[in-house]
Amino acid sequence: MTTERALWAGLSAIVEPGNRELGQVVRRAGPFVATEALCAERVSEQLVGAAATRLGRPLTVAAVEEFGHRLLADADRxxxxxxxxxxxxxxxxxxxxxxxxxxxxxxxxxxxxxxxxxxxxxxxxxxxxxxxxxxxxxxxxxxxxxxxxxxxxxxxxxxxxxxxxxxxxxxxxxxxxxxxxxxxxxxxxxxxxxxxxxxxxxxxxxxxxxxxxxxxxxxxxxxxxxxxxxxxxxxxxxxxxxxxxxxxxxxxxxxxxxxxxxxxxxxxxxxxxxxxxxxxxxxxxxxxxxxxxxxxxxxxxxxxxxxxGRIGVDLAPLPVTPERPHDRLDPMARQVLEGVPMRRPLTAEEIAAAAGVSGRDARRSLPLLVTLGHVEVIDDGYRLARPA
Amino acid sequence: MTTERALWAGLSAIVEPGNRELGQVVRRAGPFVATEALCAERVSEQLVGAAATRLGRPLTVAAVEEFGHRLLADADRxxxxxxxxxxxxxxxxxxxxxxxxxxxxxxxxxxxxxxxxxxxxxxxxxxxxxxxxxxxxxxxxxxxxxxxxxxxxxxxxxxxxxxxxxxxxxxxxxxxxxxxxxxxxxxxxxxxxxxxxxxxxxxxxxxxxxxxxxxxxxxxxxxxxxxxxxxxxxxxxxxxxxxxxxxxxxxxxxxxxxxxxxxxxxxxxxxxxxxxxxxxxxxxxxxxxxxxxxxxxxxxxxxxxxxxGRIGVDLAPLPVTPERPHDRLDPMARQVLEGVPMRRPLTAEEIAAAAGVSGRDARRSLPLLVTLGHVEVIDDGYRLARPA
The missing domain is CATH 3.40.50.450 (Rossmann fold)
Structure with missing residues (x-):
């Protein structure tokens, strides 16, 4: 065990973590200089007081080092x-x-x-x-x-x-x-x-x-x-x-x-x-x-x-919902489909009124919807196809 | 009932809401001009077709107005x-x-x-x-x-x-x-x-x-x-x-x-x-x-x-939680209090070590904590006061 590791160990025990004052010294000059600063009371009184209390004996570099060695040996066991x-x-x-x-x-x-x-x-x-x-x-x-x-x-x-x-x-x-x-x-x-x-x-x-x-x-x-x-x-x-x-x-x-x-x-x-x-x-x-x-x-x-995660690599998938049969229809066919009733058949003109499209657009889209199996023809009218 | 209101009523029935094409004309020139534009087929074919289908007869300004009057009378009843x-x-x-x-x-x-x-x-x-x-x-x-x-x-x-x-x-x-x-x-x-x-x-x-x-x-x-x-x-x-x-x-x-x-x-x-x-x-x-x-x-x-709500007027209150007795202590006294044990009394030095403060700071704050009733003295030590 080097002196330096013993000082890290000792300091970690006598200074409560997160202290910026000591941290700055350690980062700038290492644990030896930081321990010296502590022992020579070149840091705040509160820090020195707390460290001395924890060490339980007068603050010297040797004492901190000895304390650190003991902690390292204990930890090792x-x-x-x-x-x-x-x-x-x-x-x-x-x-x-x-x-x-x-x-x-x-x-x-x-x-x-x-x-x-x-x-x-x-x-x-x-x-x-x-x-x-x-x-x-x-x-x-x-x-x-x-x-x-x-x-x-x-x-x-x-x-x-x-x-x-x-x-x-x-x-x-x-x-x-x-x-x-x-x-x-x-x-x-x-x-x-x-x-x-x-x-x-x-x-x-x-x-x-x-x-x-x-x-x-x-x-x-x-x-x-x-x-x-x-x-x-x-x-x-x-x-x-x-x-x-x-x-x-x-x-x-x-x-x-x-x-x-x-x-x-x-x-x-x-x-x-x-x-x-x-x-x-x-x-x-x-x-x-x-x-x-x-x-x-x-x-x-x-x-x-x-x-x-890293941007673009770990994107969450959207919740999976089953695709609906009409998700792939063109917009006009979809709109016409919205006007097709479930039960009582309606004429193309009535469906056009329900869907808010012209009669011509309805008459144009309905055959496609029938071909694709979305709509069935009953007498002169149309209604949604029943699942097979 | 004026002609204008009858036209609003009629248009609201023969044009599906939200249509931007008709909305623009109505906003610019009012319902009469919009109805004229519809009847003269100066708007898209789809819009004209859907309106004619809903009206159920040839599109004329008079027909739309008559339809509107009927709707207004029905609504009134x-x-x-x-x-x-x-x-x-x-x-x-x-x-x-x-x-x-x-x-x-x-x-x-x-x-x-x-x-x-x-x-x-x-x-x-x-x-x-x-x-x-x-x-x-x-x-x-x-x-x-x-x-x-x-x-x-x-x-x-x-x-x-x-x-x-x-x-x-x-x-x-x-x-x-x-x-x-x-x-x-x-x-x-x-x-x-x-x-x-x-x-x-x-x-x-x-x-x-x-x-x-x-x-x-x-x-x-x-x-x-x-x-x-x-x-x-x-x-x-x-x-x-x-x-x-x-x-x-x-x-x-x-x-x-x-x-x-x-x-x-x-x-x-x-x-x-x-x-x-x-x-x-x-x-x-x-x-x-x-x-x-x-x-x-x-x-x-x-x-x-x-x-x-309006900014600054309707701010939500933070959830109410009972104030804790030590919420009003100064920071040092609070920190010292954190080191005071609940059961077995500790000395001021031991409390200082636990709280991460100097012995002097602990000895300075403890009497205040005793006076305020947070801490009690047992023999030579201190522990948290029991609730009365």
Whole structure:
């Protein structure tokens, strides 16, 4: 283990992710200079104070490095590796977060949207490859049966089409999406808000195990880090930034998943929303989001792929409806056909009146319609042919 | 009855509505010159042929006038009046149809989108006043219970807010909308595709009676005209043009109501769509329409009014959710609060680590949180206060 990797590891543990101040120094001068700046208190008092509190001893470069080495050794025993921005598999997409973290001064979760310092990862795939063709499928924990069904349907279809399903590992929509992606034989990535060895929710322990074997479990926090409430909101930007687009499946008016969609919007990524019954509280947030300019409604896997896929390559097919026998008639014949009655036969003149055409046009088109089998002749009149 | 009104009446019976060729002559030179042009065969052969077929005798100005007088007398006995473009109550909005009928060469229903020549009307309101603040609520005949419920909910709410509900009088969504508007004590307008004295569907006879007493029943076709299939599509443009905006409640992929929405789109009017379960075939058309640029999702009466109402006056309120106690805290106190545990008390330093703030910031904010009752002190630690 090099000093540099130990410093990435140490910093990722003592600085809460998304901090723009430290992120800028790291990007400009690397983790050693950033650690020095922190230890020499050349960054904000708040950042220094928080880091010292987390390290639990006086801030020195050596102490941070030692802490990092210990974290790396622990992670190694757990089958967890660290991926840093200097690594080849670091996803280029994260750089887009630099743009949105600029100038934000609001709530912590809105303000701290800098790219991750590093990611702790378990699973057999390269990060960049897993995320290349990926869609985030997120939504409410208190999902309805409808929401869980649709999340599963979309995620399963995406997996079968070779798309990675990214989500947050939570109860409800997230879990339904991960499970369906696994069932579809695809890659799924769970982005956690705590250490990878601390499955949260506990009831998803077996699911996280399986994702760690077939997909990827990733976190900005080192092993053992607890899932503080705020961390879910900080984490959401990683889900949005890692994916080509985000689908919101179900969300109440006040829902963390809406924030993930909001991040995708700020990042200029496709923001897709699954409509639901307007009578359902769990779709209120979805419909509010749908009313935001640029948000697209998606009702099928094909819709999602059309929105996130390459332009012109992944266009959704229109719903298939059987062609009607008269779809291929010329306009005049079609118009005449509209005037032909189903039961009591009418004369050509009467049909002309019904269809709003001249008697001559009706007399001209009716023989063709008879020949094609649309119309039958009864005595002196015409009516629609009965199906054979 | 003047000659001119008789000619309007006669023309409305022998020329199928929406015809641009005749409409242009009428607008430029009035109904007398238009009738002359028709009788002298100075318009297209097709138009002349259809008119002669309907009149049932050689085309002369006198014959058309006589026919019109008879229609007006019949209508008068039925309590039906004719409203012509020269009348004060003629809705100015219809003029927008001139724009969209220009240059169309496709199917009849797409091509023939000229303004109505005249409207046959039953009911106690002026046309222009009834339509001024009006919304079209349209959708599938084979509506689901969900669709009928939502249509009723929207139409009832619109009526209670003083908006006229316009629809096509059909089974399903249309009927649910009309009935709820009546129940809400509002004005509703049924735009029929046949003579006002030929209720279609027959099962809506009583409903049309009531609409004729409290709202308006209108048609481009004179009394006795039958409801040919094509007429529903020709009629749809009147629904779209008369209203400030159109709401599509439920529609299968292939649905006439989508055409009404399409007309509203061409007219530049708000095109609003009610989302539904993506698992419902009756919402497939709605979701396809939602994916068209400029279409807005609406989930409530307030949403509809916001879209069709005057800008800035009728903004929909955001869904009401109870304010949380800590919504008013300053950002630092809120962040510290996120680190306070629910059960086992933590020290200020531990809370600082959890919240990602410095120990000093935590020690500064905690007393305020205790004072405000958010946090309680247990021995040397802090935890969230239990509700009293």
């Amino acid at each position: 757990l089958g967890v590796r660290i991926v840093c921005p200097v690594d080849e598999e670091w996803p280029a997409r994260f750089a887009d977060l630099i743009r949105i973290s600029r100038g934000y001064t609001g709530q912590v979760a809105d303000r701290d949207t800098d790219p991750p310092l590093a990611l702790w990862v378990r699973g057999p795939h390269r990060l960049d490859q897993a995320f290349e063709r990926s869609v985030a499928v997120v939504g409410a924990r208190a999902a309805s049966e409808y929401g869980a069904y649709v999340a599963g349907d979309l995620a399963g279809g995406l997996a079968e089409s070779g798309w990675t399903v990214v989500s947050g590992g939570a109860l409800g929509i997230d879990g339904a999406a991960h499970r369906a992606a696994l069932a579809g034989g695809g890659v799924t990535v769970a982005v956690l808000a705590c250490g990878i060895n601390r499955p949260y929710p506990v009831s998803h322990t077996a699911m996280f195990e399986r994702i760690g074997e077939e997909g990827l479990v990733v976190s900005e926090w080192p092993p053992d880090a607890p899932p503080y409430k705020l961390r879910f909101l900080i984490r959401n930007r990683v889900i949005a930034a890692a994916s080509a687009g985000t689908v919101l499946v179900e969300a109440a008016h006040r829902s963390g998943a809406r924030q993930t969609l909001g991040r995708a919007r700020l990042l200029g990524r496709p923001t897709l929303v699954v409509p639901g019954p307007v009578t359902s509280a769990m779709s209120v947030g979805c419909h509010e989001e749908l009313r935001v300019e640029g948000t697209r409604a998606v009702a099928s896997v094909a819709h999602v792929i059309e929105e996130v | 039925l309590g039906v009046r004719i409203v012509c473009p020269v009348d004060e109550e003629w809705p100015a909005r219809f003029a927008d149809l001139i724009r969209i009928s220009r240059g169309y060469t496709g199917q009849v229903a797409d091509r023939d989108t000229d303004p109505p020549l005249a409207l046959w009307v039953r009911g106690p309101h002026r046309l222009d006043q009834a339509f001024e603040r009006s919304v079209a609520v349209v959708g599938a005949r084979a509506a689901s219970e969900y669709g009928a419920y939502v249509a009723g909910d929207l139409a009832g709410g619109l009526a209670e807010s003083g908006w006229t509900v316009v629809s096509g009088g059909a089974l399903g969504i249309d009927g649910a909308a009309h009935r709820a508007a009546l129940a809400g004590g509002g004005v509703t307008v049924a735009v029929l595709a046949c003579g006002i004295n030929r209720p279609y569907p027959v099962s809506h006879t009583a409903m049309f009676e009531r609409i004729g007493e409290e709202g308006l029943v209108v048609s481009e076709w004179p009394p006795d005209a039958p409801p040919y299939k094509l007429r529903f599509l020709i009629r749809n443009r009147v629904i779209a043009a008369a209203s400030a905006g159109t709401v599509l409640v439920e529609a299968a992929h292939r649905s006439g109501a989508r055409q009404t929405l399409g007309r509203a789109r061409l007219l530049g009017r708000p095109t609003l769509v009610v989302p539904g379960p993506v698992t419902s075939a009756m919402s497939v058309g709605c979701h396809e329409e939602l994916r068209v640029e400029g279409t807005r999702a609406v989930a409530s009466v307030a949403h509809v009014i916001e879209e069709v």
